[in-house]
Amino acid sequence: MIRKIIHIDMDAFYASVEQRDHPELRGKPVAVGGNSRRGVLATASYEARKYGVKSAMPTSMALSLCPDLIVIQSNGKAYQEASQVIRSIFYEYTDWVEPLSLDEAFLDVTFCDVAGRSATLIAAEIKKRIKEETALTASAGVSYNKFLAKVASDYKKPDGLFVIPPENALAFLEELPIGKFFGVGKVSAQRFSTMGVKNGKDLKALSRENLVSCFGKAGAYYYDIVRGIDNREVIPFRESKSFGAECTFETDIFEVTDIESRFVAIAERAWRRVNKQNVEGRTITIKIKFYDFEIFSRSKTFDHFIEDKEMFIFEAVQLLQKEYPLQKKVRLLGVTLSNFNEESLEPVQSILKF
Numbered sequence: 001m002i003r004k005i006i007h008i009d010m011d012a013f014y015a016s017v018e019q020r021d022h023p024e025l026r027g028k029p030v031a032v033g034g035n036s037r038r039g040v041l042a043t044a045s046y047e048a049r050k051y052g053v054k055s056a057m058p059t060s061m062a063l064s065l066c067p068d069l070i071v072i073q074s075n076g077k078a079y080q081e082a083s084q085v086i087r088s089i090f091y092e093y094t095d096w097v098e099p100l101s102l103d104e105a106f107l108d109v110t111f112c113d114v115a116g117r118s119a120t121l122i123a124a125e126i127k128k129r130i131k132e133e134t135a136l137t138a139s140a141g142v143s144y145n146k147f148l149a150k151v152a153s154d155y156k157k158p159d160g161l162f163v164i165p166p167e168n169a170l171a172f173l174e175e176l177p178i179g180k181f182f183g184v185g186k187v188s189a190q191r192f193s194t195m196g197v198k199n200g201k202d203l204k205a206l207s208r209e210n211l212v213s214c215f216g217k218a219g220a221y222y223y224d225i226v227r228g229i230d231n232r233e234v235i236p237f238r239e240s241k242s243f244g245a246e247c248t249f250e251t252d253i254f255e256v257t258d259i260e261s262r263f264v265a266i267a268e269r270a271w272r273r274v275n276k277q278n279v280e281g282r283t284i285t286i287k288i289k290f291y292d293f294e295i296f297s298r299s300k301t302f303d304h305f306i307e308d309k310e311m312f313i314f315e316a317v318q319l320l321q322k323e324y325p326l327q328k329k330v331r332l333l334g335v336t337l338s339n340f341n342e343e344s345l346e347p348v349q350s351i352l353k354f
């Protein structure tokens with residue numbers, strides 16, 4: 001059976017979060033410094049990339065390429081938060097989500113029954129949802145295996161959506177520069193270059209034996225992928241013990257009626273996610289982020305499971321109302337359900353095995 005795989009990767013992730021949260025940085029060359037490897041950049045905004053600035057580059061080199069570069073310290077919490085939001089969007093479409101890092105994941109949507117089952121439309125929808133809920137852009141790649149989906153998501157960055165249908169895959173791979181083959185690291189790329197291998201077509205001309213003798217196990221992988229063969233499954237990995245939804249508003253809101261109607265819409269979305277997972281939870285948590293980024297959250301744990309949407313929304317609104325009158329304009333509202341019956345989490349995984 002032909003699978004439908006989507007790879008989603010956020011654009012200039014850390015830098016985009018910073019530009020979102022600090023409007024004065026928008027449209028400017030911005031780089032985020034890495035925390036652990038001091039002196040090396042974690043990433044750079046697309047404005048900075050025009051100057052050749054990129055991740056893992058020493059800050060001093062980046063500044064000599066782009067003297068106007070604004071270098072800021074990374075703020076892990078904001079990235080974690082955005083990552084959680086995108087993951088909960090993914091889980092709405094499939095249980096088969098394999099996160100590779102905070103900002104990217106593979107999704108197997110072969111059995112996803114929305115958008116007429118078109119993986120392309122699902123990818124477009126996910127991109128739109130990410131934009132609405134995080135005010136950030138993502139790029140998506142769609143194809144029939146992980147390798148091609150990953151290559152596709154990179155192909156039209158930023159804010160891209162690129163599809164490689166089975167009938168186009170081989171021609172596409174022949175044209176693809178060797179450095180763009182996912183899995184070909186710097187060292188291998190160098191080696192390929194000395195062998196005169198510039199693109200997929202050149203790679204395809206090499207025998208399996210030859211590739212294995214040059215690159216070991218990776219050689220067999222290269223032999224397969226250039227032929228569009230990659231049978232690796234999307235391995236679901238779930239760490240989230242809560243399901244919910246949140247929304248960052250385009251402009252901050254203050255009117256109670258406005259706040260409540262938006263909150264109810266968010267709670268409805270949160271409930272759809274809970275329902276989709278077939279889980280029973282007892283704790284409702286609401287989150288309010290104010291215009292000045294102060295975050296407030298309040299939880300309530302019940303002695304019974306929240307049984308239906310009406311109960312969920314009613315209780316969530318009650319929690320929100322406890323905070324009235326709100327003192328400041330609101331930038332984001334969110335609500336989650338957690339504290340699940342552990343057993344209710346299990347069947348979801350097994351039912352959906354291939």
Ligand code: DCP
Binds near residue numbers: 010034
């Ligand atoms: N990152 C890091 N150090 C690296 C590479 C990445 O700390 N050497 C962090 C910062 C990135 C995030 O991980 O924002 C995601 O990595 P990506 O490779 O997806 O790069 P970006 O999302 O920044 O840019 P792109 O638009 O190319 O995906």
Ligand code: MG
Binds near residue numbers: 010013103
């Ligand atoms: Mg990225």
